[in-house]
Amino acid sequence: MQTLYRRLLGLMPRIGVQVTDLGPGTAVVSRRGGAYRVTGADKDTWVLRRTRDAARSEVSEGDAVRLGDTGALLLMETPGGRDERxxxxxxxxxxxxxxxxxxxxxxxxxxxxxxxxxxxxxxxxxxxxxxxxxxxxxxxxxxxxxxxxxxxxxxxxxxxxxxxxxxxxxxxxxxxxxxxxxxxxxxxxxxxxxxxxxxxxxxxxxxxxxxxxxxxxxxxxxxxxxxxxxxxxxxxxxxxxxxxxxxxxxxxxxxxxxxxxxxxxxxxxxxxxxxxxxxxxxxxxxxxxxxxxxxxxxxxxxxxxxxxxxxxxxx
Incomplete structure (x- = not known):
């Protein structure tokens, strides 16, 4: 069964948001020319993150990794247990x-x-x-x-x-x-x-x-x-x-x-x-x-x- 996190990622392209899935629990989510803003991202970037509580999803900057000065953020699903390799x-x-x-x-x-x-x-x-x-x-x-x-x-x-x-x-x-x-x-x-x-x-x-x-x-x-x-x-x-x-x-x-x-x-x-x-x-x-x-x-x-x-x- 798809998690809520995965279902939300699947819905993003329908509202003009590009999703790049890097693997389990990791994604880059961005939108060009949009009116939406998210804490911790620039005007061109949306970040969607599933919290440790799998029952709900929210936007957060706490565990998002900024990719240099590109304005993109790397999104972590469960940062505490991630496999760095x-x-x-x-x-x-x-x-x-x-x-x-x-x-x-x-x-x-x-x-x-x-x-x-x-x-x-x-x-x-x-x-x-x-x-x-x-x-x-x-x-x-x-x-x-x-x-x-x-x-x-x-x-x-x-x-x-x-x-x-x-x-x-x-x-x-x-x-x-x-x-x-x-x-x-x-x-x-x-x-x-x-x-x-x-x-x-x-x-x-x-x-x-x-x-x-x-x-x-x-x-x-x-x-x-x-x-x-x-x-x-x-x-x-x-x-x-x-x-x-x-x-x-x-x-x-x-x-x-x-x-x-x-x-x-x-x-x-x-x-x-x-x-x-x-x-x-x-x-x-x-x-x-x-x-x-x-x-x-x-x-x-x-x-x-x-x-x-x-x-x-x-x-």
Whole structure:
């Protein structure tokens, strides 16, 4: 059953209030150009907070966190018992998606290559953030691809491809049953110690294509292609990148999940991956933690967003 807090958040858009849900008990609520004011917020921001008494909801500034001088406030449902690690990761995901959306708009991106699409979560998020251009999603495993294909069925500018991408055209065995962490690489000892799912040994044969080979098809019909490359392939991003060959120069920006602590055998470290991307002309515009160790606080992986500065619009 939905809590009163959640029902009220759901009603906010009907009265012109934007709600960004960062996870359980945490949201940013704002309204532009409105006549309403709330204690502790500026003229553009509403904050709705559920008190410790779950039976009632009220506005309060006591546990709202001001986000710098932006006028936005972060709303806590039960501040006393919040999980700071989960909160930080949720906030990082929110900031990353907002940053990516801003870069796509700034650079005039009209085709996003969504490599490692899984069920289509990334593409759906782009649509919610207002991106209306083409999306080309790549997912190799049969069961997951079926869900991806269903997700894209009613979106005529969202194209899906059942294949993996890599350095060469081939077939390969991918580890399956690892949920969102299916990989062409075996799990490292560190990965096995962290995730019990890696104990499964099921594999599936998949087709692997080169990125430069699929680009012509994916960009067909675009008069002035300005593509963006997102990679989330569980340790295989550099192989995908290599498969673009000289055509990597056509991408105005990219996004890669880079590892500080390696979950997969043979995967590159963050320094190695970033050096390759920088050598190809991309510069970092944002780094956002994806996962952390609960016991030490160490970041395991970052989402690294990079853009080609010479592709930026002239001021």
């Amino acid at each position: 989960r909160l930080q990761l949720a906030a990082a995901e929110y900031l990353c998606t907002q940053h990516v959306a801003a870069m796509l708009e700034l650079y005039g991106v009209n085709c996003v290559f969504d490599v490692g699409a899984n069920n289509g979560q990334y593409a759906r998020r782009l649509r919610k953030l207002g991106y209306t251009g083409r999306i080309a999603s790549f997912e190799p495993t049969s069961e997951t691809f079926a869900r991806l294909e269903k997700a894209a069925a009613d979106d005529p500018d969202w194209h899906v491809y059942r294949c993996g991408l890599g350095r060469e055209e081939t077939t390969a065995e991918i580890h399956v049953g690892w949920k969102t962490m299916n990989s062409l690489l075996p799990a490292s000892d560190y990965g096995k110690g962290r995730y019990s799912r890696f104990a499964k040994a099921d594999t599936e044969e998949i087709r692997v294509r080169r990125l430069d080979e699929v680009m012509t098809e994916a960009l067909d019909g675009l008069a002035d292609p300005r593509p963006y490359l997102k990679m989330d392939t569980q340790g295989y991003d550099l192989e995908v990148f290599a498969g673009a060959g000289e055509r990597i120069a056509e991408f105005v920006g990219m996004q890669s999940e880079v590892a500080v602590l390696k979950l997969y055998e043979g995967s590159p470290g963050m320094g190695e991956a970033v050096a390759v991307y920088e050598a190809a002309g991309f510069g970092i515009t944002g780094m956002y933690p994806v996962t952390r160790e609960a016991t030490t606080g160490r970041v395991i992986e970052f989402d690294c967003v990079m853009m080609r500065a010479d592709a930026a619009p002239t001021p």
